Amino acid sequence: MARIELNNIEKFFGSVQVLKNVSLTIEDGEFVVMLGQSGCGKTTMLRAIAGLETVSSGTITIDGREVQDLKAADRDIAFVFQSFSLYPHMTVEENIAFPLRAVRSSKADRVAEVKEVAKFLGIERLLPRRPSALSGGDMQRVAIGRALVRRPQALLMDEPIGALDAKLREQMRAEIKRLHIARNSTSVYVTHDQVEAMSLADRIVVMHDGVLQQVGAPNEVYLHPANLFVAQFVGSPVMNIADVAVEGSGTDALLRVGRSEGFRVPTATVSHLNGSPAKLGIRPEAVLLSREPGEGFETETTNVEPLGSHDIVDVRVGDETLRARCDSGFARGDGEKVWVTLDPARAHFFDAQTGQSLRRTA
Amino acid sequence: MAEVKTTREVVMNRAAIAAVFVALIVMLTPIYWIASTAFKPRSLATTAPPTVFFEPTLTPFAKLFVRRSQMREPVDQETYDAAPWWEQLIYDDGESVVRNRRSGEITPSGYWDRYKNSLIISIISTFLAVSMGTLTAYGFSRFKVKGENDWLFFILSTRMLPPVVVAIPMFLMYRAVGLHDTHLGLIILYTAFNLSFSVWIMKGFIDEIPREYEEAALVDGYTRLQAFIKIVLPEALTGIAATAVFCFIIAWNEYAFALMMTNRNAQTAPPYIPSQVGSGLPDWSVIAAGAFLFLLPVAIFTFLLRNHLLRGMSFGAIRK
Numbered sequence: 001m002a003r004i005e006l007n008n009i010e011k012f013f014g015s016v017q018v019l020k021n022v023s024l025t026i027e028d029g030e031f032v033v034m035l036g037q038s039g040c041g042k043t044t045m046l047r048a049i050a051g052l053e054t055v056s057s058g059t060i061t062i063d064g065r066e067v068q069d070l071k072a073a074d075r076d077i078a079f080v081f082q083s084f085s086l087y088p089h090m091t092v093e094e095n096i097a098f099p100l101r102a103v104r105s106s107k108a109d110r111v112a113e114v115k116e117v118a119k120f121l122g123i124e125r126l127l128p129r130r131p132s133a134l135s136g137g138d139m140q141r142v143a144i145g146r147a148l149v150r151r152p153q154a155l156l157m158d159e160p161i162g163a164l165d166a167k168l169r170e171q172m173r174a175e176i177k178r179l180h181i182a183r184n185s186t187s188v189y190v191t192h193d194q195v196e197a198m199s200l201a202d203r204i205v206v207m208h209d210g211v212l213q214q215v216g217a218p219n220e221v222y223l224h225p226a227n228l229f230v231a232q233f234v235g236s237p238v239m240n241i242a243d244v245a246v247e248g249s250g251t252d253a254l255l256r257v258g259r260s261e262g263f264r265v266p267t268a269t270v271s272h273l274n275g276s277p278a279k280l281g282i283r284p285e286a287v288l289l290s291r292e293p294g295e296g297f298e299t300e301t302t303n304v305e306p307l308g309s310h311d312i313v314d315v316r317v318g319d320e321t322l323r324a325r326c327d328s329g330f331a332r333g334d335g336e337k338v339w340v341t342l343d344p345a346r347a348h349f350f351d352a353q354t355g356q357s358l359r360r361t362a
Numbered sequence: 363m364a365e366v367k368t369t370r371e372v373v374m375n376r377a378a379i380a381a382v383f384v385a386l387i388v389m390l391t392p393i394y395w396i397a398s399t400a401f402k403p404r405s406l407a408t409t410a411p412p413t414v415f416f417e418p419t420l421t422p423f424a425k426l427f428v429r430r431s432q433m434r435e436p437v438d439q440e441t442y443d444a445a446p447w448w449e450q451l452i453y454d455d456g457e458s459v460v461r462n463r464r465s466g467e468i469t470p471s472g473y474w475d476r477y478k479n480s481l482i483i484s485i486i487s488t489f490l491a492v493s494m495g496t497l498t499a500y501g502f503s504r505f506k507v508k509g510e511n512d513w514l515f516f517i518l519s520t521r522m523l524p525p526v527v528v529a530i531p532m533f534l535m536y537r538a539v540g541l542h543d544t545h546l547g548l549i550i551l552y553t554a555f556n557l558s559f560s561v562w563i564m565k566g567f568i569d570e571i572p573r574e575y576e577e578a579a580l581v582d583g584y585t586r587l588q589a590f591i592k593i594v595l596p597e598a599l600t601g602i603a604a605t606a607v608f609c610f611i612i613a614w615n616e617y618a619f620a621l622m623m624t625n626r627n628a629q630t631a632p633p634y635i636p637s638q639v640g641s642g643l644p645d646w647s648v649i650a651a652g653a654f655l656f657l658l659p660v661a662i663f664t665f666l667l668r669n670h671l672l673r674g675m676s677f678g679a680i681r682k
């Protein structure tokens with residue numbers, strides 16, 4: 001197992017820059033998930049670590065050894081592709097044994113190792129089959145088996161379960177987690193599915209347009225998004241973002257969202273803004289609705305999405321719409337009168353120009 | 363399971379079957395003609411109307427392989443009884459084998475030598491065209507080649523000229539460098555001729571093989587060459603088989619250049635067989651026997667590769 005370090009990686013395809021000054025350290029035994037939209041450079045990043053793509057500048061080290069100029073074969077890393085990863089002309093057993101044949105291990109060793117991995121993954125009965133006779137989930141189990149059999153320094157996975165249906169994805173997610181806990185292999189996992197990222201990662205790396213936006217534990221990324229992009233990318237339903245003006249002084253300040261009456265909040269929670277133009281970010285669970293008159297002000301619902309375990313209710317706040325997460329059955333339809341408040345402790349503020357988070361210092 | 367078909371579908375289906383049947387008759391009749399003539403005695407070969415029912419004989423094949431002469435007087439019984447069965451067939455037909463004056467050995471006709479030449483030249487040139495084509499196609503498919511499209515067009519353009527146009531200059535050049543009437547000469551010619559075809563077809567097939575297959579092998583510790591041999595080649599087998607069949611057929615059937623570029627030593631069967639028509643009164647059943655044997659290698663080769671071919675012909679049409 002190994003520690004992987006990326007230092008100032010840049011990658012150009014022709015004149016298009018796909019990776020911009022990426023630096024990241026992946027600790028020994030850590031499970032890092034790269035999260036980002038399609039086309040943001042996740043695959044390119046992973047391929048660069050594996051040696052399937054050269055980098056234009058920067059260094060990659062594995063356990064202190066610089067590898068950016070080494071061939072893929074010499075980096076001792078395994079890669080699980082999103083698709084097409086099993087050789088159709090070989091049986092499952094031959095597929096899993098294939099990496100072992102590269103290092104010329106003896107036949108008896110190979111059979112034993114393949115057996116062990118297959119047992120670990122619960123795919124023993126599939127060994128004599130051809131890949132064409134496997135289900136999608138089994139195919140990826142075999143692909144993971146092929147990656148693990150060599151006991152590589154690190155395991156790279158590029159959306160390994162992205163092509164599966166939702167139910168199977170959930171099941172495979174759990175299996176991959178179990179596998180990581182059992183083997184404790186240094187792993188880099190690429191996905192555009194934030195639920196997958198949150199549930200698997202020790203640390204999440206959020207990427208956008210070839211730039212690392214934020215690196216942190218799933219909770220931290222969720223609770224303290226570093227900028228507007230991360231705030232809107234992580235979490236479902238998406239965080240509410242609204243223009244906000246802060247007024248007043250004394251103990252209470254007034255948060256005017258979308259030129260509404262405004263929410264009364266303790267001044268301490270907004271004092272660091274210094275009145276500069278900002279955007280408010282607030283997750284639906286921090287938008288509180290009530291049928292009883294109380295704090296906040298009265299408004300009406302505009303849309304209800306019943307989701308079974310809870311409902312998502314849209315309410316008008318000035319000329320903005322905020323989405324709130326409510327108990328199911330809270331509102332029955334549009335145009336119902338409700339009282340709305342915000343939980344100031346869970347409000348985020350972002351610089352209106354740069355989109356960077358404005359966090360309270362101290 | 364019984365399928366429910368509309369009247370329209372039934373009619374279309376019948377029409378399709380009828381069309382296939384007609385096409386089959388049109389294509390198989392010449393082959394039937396050659397095959398049946400090859401087993402006919404000389405007397406029945408050119409009857410009008412053609413004889414359909416006859417007792418098949420191997421005499422034409424016996425005659426095909428040896429030099430013969432018209433017998434002036436019947437062979438004496440002793441020699442006849444001592445002769446092997448195929449020689450007896452020739453005597454039965456009123457001809458005798460030509461023997462070497464000194465050694466007394468039977469002199470073979472030119473057929474087997476020409477047939478061997480055809481085999482050697484076709485097999486080697488097919489092998490070269492397919493292997494070079496596969497490697498070239500792999501390079502074009504997987505690596506960034508400067509001016510890739512221009513190169514590919516250039517390769518294709520070598521096939522745009524009708525070959526006969528370059529025949530005379532080729533002939534003069536071959537004479538000048540001593541490639542005239544050599545096996546090597548024809549092998550080079552056919553390889554060059556088939557190469558562009560081979561590159562283009564193989565590029566199509568290799569493009570269809572996902573890069574991830576090789577990349578997985580590269581990450582797993584294999585070199586690119588090993589990945590090519592262990593992964594790309596097996597996956598491209600269908601394409602290789604289809605390309606090989608086409609190249610082989612083209613080389614095997616080639617007539618014009620073989621006629622011009624060879625005369626004895628390296629002559630192939632296609633110019634040889636018709637040349638037998640001209641020597642004396644043509645013995646059509648012997649010529650048919652020669653043509654019949656000439657059909658066999660392509661038929662066998664295609665038959666052996668039929669599974670690959672079927673998949674190869676429909677490549678691109680079916681996606682996994």
Ligand SMILES: Nc1ncnc2c1ncn2[C@@H]1O[C@H](COP(=O)(O)OP(=O)(O)OP(=O)(O)O)[C@@H](O)[C@H]1O
Pocket residue numbers: 013018036037038039040041042043044045192
């Ligand atoms: N070989 C290449 N040549 C040119 N451009 C490329 C090449 N590979 C990738 N790109 C470009 O680089 C960008 C990043 O691609 P990459 O495959 O890394 O994205 P990704 O984050 O993995 O996206 P996805 O989620 O769709 O897989 C894309 O805009 C893509 O078009």
Ligand SMILES: [Mg+2]
Pocket residue numbers: 042043044158
């Ligand atoms: Mg990708």
